[in-house]
Amino acid sequence: MMTAEELQAKLQNVKINGAACSYTLEKCERLVPLINSINEIKKIRNAVILAHSYVAPEIVYGVADFTGDSYGLSKDAMGTTADTIVFAAVRFMGETAKILNPGKEVLIPGRDSGCSLADVVTGADVRALREKFPDYTYVCYINTTAEVKAECDVCVTSSNVYDIVQAIPNDRIYFLPDKLMGRNLQDEMARRGVAKDIKLYEGTCYVHEQYDPEMIRFMRVKFPRLEVVTHPECSPEVVRASDYVGSTSQMIKHVSQSKEKDFLVLTECGLVSRLQTEHPGKNFVGACTMCKYMKSNSLEDILRVLIKPGPQDRVVIEEPVRKRALACIEAMFRYTEGAVPRNA
Ligand code: 13P
Numbered sequence: 001m002m003t004a005e006e007l008q009a010k011l012q013n014v015k016i017n018g019a020a021c022s023y024t025l026e027k028c029e030r031l032v033p034l035i036n037s038i039n040e041i042k043k044i045r046n047a048v049i050l051a052h053s054y055v056a057p058e059i060v061y062g063v064a065d066f067t068g069d070s071y072g073l074s075k076d077a078m079g080t081t082a083d084t085i086v087f088a089a090v091r092f093m094g095e096t097a098k099i100l101n102p103g104k105e106v107l108i109p110g111r112d113s114g115c116s117l118a119d120v121v122t123g124a125d126v127r128a129l130r131e132k133f134p135d136y137t138y139v140c141y142i143n144t145t146a147e148v149k150a151e152c153d154v155c156v157t158s159s160n161v162y163d164i165v166q167a168i169p170n171d172r173i174y175f176l177p178d179k180l181m182g183r184n185l186q187d188e189m190a191r192r193g194v195a196k197d198i199k200l201y202e203g204t205c206y207v208h209e210q211y212d213p214e215m216i217r218f219m220r221v222k223f224p225r226l227e228v229v230t231h232p233e234c235s236p237e238v239v240r241a242s243d244y245v246g247s248t249s250q251m252i253k254h255v256s257q258s259k260e261k262d263f264l265v266l267t268e269c270g271l272v273s274r275l276q277t278e279h280p281g282k283n284f285v286g287a288c289t290m291c292k293y294m295k296s297n298s299l300e301d302i303l304r305v306l307i308k309p310g311p312q313d314r315v316v317i318e319e320p321v322r323k324r325a326l327a328c329i330e331a332m333f334r335y336t337e338g339a340v341p342r343n344a
């Protein structure tokens with residue numbers, strides 16, 4: 001059983017956008033009964049909770065069994081022996097868990113579990129593109145629906161996109177749907193001397209497209225030894241002005257290994273909360289941006305779906321779509337690890 005004092009001690013360094021989000025003892029006293037109920041019911045139901053680093057800190061540090069980036073969480077979903085997976089994130093991540101675990105119940109507690117990338121392209125859109133550009137290999141970002149993955153050849157995440165696209169034995173690539181990540185991919189292939197014709201789709205992440213290089217320049221004047229750590233969904237102008245670019249888990253690893261003290265972290269606020277919690281000696285400057293989809297997860301809804309899930313909380317994917325989407329995800333595992341990990 002967790003106490004309010006323990007939760008407050010854990011989250012005392014979280015201060016997002018000034019003190020707009022901070023953990024007082026009163027707040028922790030309200031959260032702790034929910035945390036303890038969820039942890040009890042999880043055991044009874046043989047359930048695990050997977051949480052993306054962007055969800056609220058009380059979920060990450062109170063009830064989650066696994067936390068991480070899209071790639072790590074897909075692997076965690078595959079490795080679990082639980083009967084039920086509660087995925088505190090967004091729908092496409094829950095769908096990925098279901099594609100990999102057809103026999104398990106996958107529940108998504110988010111009230112608004114969309115994603116500005118996943119919502120911008122449909123399976124029919126990809127079929128139309130294939131008719132127009134038949135010679136291309138279709139590479140989809142993991143931020144896509146199961147229906148879109150079913151129409152594509154290889155799935156990628158922010159942690160492996162550059163290496164996978166480089167390794168694909170076709171110099172014609174259609175990358176979708178993130179136009180900004182796609183432009184970063186074009187830049188990186190040019191930097192590596194890899195000649196590929198890479199076509200892009202018109203999608204952006206509404207959180208990451210907001211950052212601009214002017215703000216980086218301003219912060220560097222204020223903090224001369226600043227390290228700028230950026231997600232590849234940001235624009236190429238921001239990426240070029242940064243010191244390190246990687247997935248959310250790669251960003252955490254980079255900051256934990258860095259000798260520097262001042263950081264500007266250009267991604268969703270949840271990641272900054274994790275860094276403030278795990279690295280109290282470091283200084284995180286500037287303002288982060290919130291993803292309304294990730295932040296629509298709450299302890300109340302996690303408890304609700306564990307007790308009495310409704311049809312809207314369950315991930316259901318038709319078997320022919322699931323099988324084709326699985327082939328797309330397995331292609332990613334083969335490129336990344338040389339083989340498909342167990343259980344797929
Ligand atoms: P990561 O795979 O880097 O965690 O990214 C997921 C995401 O949605 C970023 O906006």
Ligand code: SF4
Pocket residue numbers: 090114115116117118143205206207208233268291292293294
């Ligand atoms: Fe989608 Fe952007 Fe939210 Fe990530 S941060 S889930 S890409 S809307």
